[in-house]
Amino acid sequence: MPKSKRNKVVALTQVKKKDRKWKESLVESIRDAVDTYPSVFVFRCKNMRNETFKSLRDDVSNTSRFFVGGNKLMRAALLGKESEEGLKTFAEHIVNNRDGKDDDDDDGGGGGQKQQKETKKQQRGRQNEEFDLNTTTTGIVFTNLSKEDLMQAMEAKETKDFARVGQIATETIVCPEGPVKNCFDVPMSHTLEAMLRKHGLPTKLNKGVVECVNEKIICKRGVKLSSDQCALLRQFGYKLATFKLRLVAGWEKSTGETEVFMNEDDSEEILDYGTDEEEEDRFASDGLPKSMMLPEGML
Missing domain, CATH: 3.30.70.1730 (Ribosomal protein L10, N-terminal RNA-binding domain)
Structure with missing residues (x-):
């Protein structure tokens, strides 16, 4: 594509570094x-x-x-x-x-997988x-x-x-399936539907009402917030x-x-981030009935 010939505003300001004076x-x-x-x-x-x-x-x-x-x-x-x-x-x-803790207490013995x-x-x-x-x-x-x-x-x-990008969420917030409402139980305006969908919320317009197609976890307690999550929390009115x-x-x-x-x-209160064993087992059942799961010893 040809280069744009429109006039662009270029900022010539420069922040001065704090000097010795x-x-x-x-x-x-x-x-x-x-x-x-x-x-x-x-x-x-x-x-x-x-x-x-x-x-x-x-x-x-x-x-x-x-x-x-x-x-x-x-x-x-x-x-x-x-x-x-x-x-x-x-x-x-x-x-x-603040008190710091050193993580130099690794044991050189066996149990390599557990140590990892x-x-x-x-x-x-x-x-x-x-x-x-x-x-x-x-x-x-x-x-x-x-x-x-x-x-x-x-x-x-x-x-x-409102929380900023990179902050750790202090609570878990879920948007249920159905009409989307903020923290004050007020329905979202139809003009916000495109913006909510842009930031990852599965929404649609149904006769002028913003609806969430599937239940969506906006943020989880103890996990760092992304820019999309912060934008959604701001629209929903949650100040974390x-x-x-x-x-x-x-x-x-x-x-x-x-x-x-x-x-x-x-x-x-120290947040519970779970163990790696729980992360490995999150696909063990996947919500399937026993009749559809493999017998024990087949994995």
């Missing part, structure tokens, strides 16, 4: 805040949403100051305050804000853990507020939002992501001691 200004700002505020906390933000986080910063702007940057850079800024030796223990929580299955299961859990780390933002906040007041301000901003901030550790200038907090997120 920006890093030096961040370090200076953090060190000045150490002298200004009586306490500092390390916080963890899961499912960061800029608008909600900006609203929180505006609400406590008179009493607190937030810093979100490179973890190692913020740690180095705190460790540079030689007069505050108590910050050394506190600064370690900026980088080591365990390795696959460990790898799957490690990938989900790595994604959880990627969707978690760590920062520090200098404040005049007490720990209770700061936690109350953070909890007030906890909101639900929760913007939340939790305090990890705190340091008081008056006492010079570091306090580590136990959050409810530290004991989150």
Whole structure:
């Protein structure tokens, strides 16, 4: 085909990389805040949403100051305050804000097939853990507020939002056969039928009503979401992501001691991803009656 001669809009903008001056200004700002505020906390933000986080910063702007940057850079800024030796223990929580587990406990003995299955299961859990780390933002906040007041301000901003690509589904959502309705039990508009079918939902129009031809599992609990699944969840109105901030550790200038907090997120329910043996047996019966299945020992 001949090349299109239409005028195309080309963006000439370029994002400037954060240079050394920006890093030096961040370090200076953090060190000045150490002298200004009586306490500092390390916080963890899961499912960061800029608008909600900006609203929180505006609400406590008179009493607190937030810093979100490179973890190692913020740690180095705190460790540079030689007069505050108590910050050394506190600064370690900026980088080591989650406990890690090493998977170097492989046994070199027999049972190669069993060992391979365990390795696959460990790898799957490690990938989900790595994604959880990627969707978690760590920062520090200098404040005049007490720990209770700061936690109350953070909890007030906890909101639900639509999940993004790559997030792990927190629940299983199924679209049953028949008229398609969203989470509020409202029928889908006929204008959305083409879009729903485009994203993998088996739909058709029946006298202006959007119907699902077969039962469709939109997402499964514990499985990463694709772009099509996120688009469907948005249309159905399911918000599976929760913007939340939790305090990890705190340091008081008056006492010079570091306090580590136990959050409810530290004991989150571990999702059951099943075993590889269950995956191998998923085709054992396939829902067939016994009369149509092969006798035992024929496989």
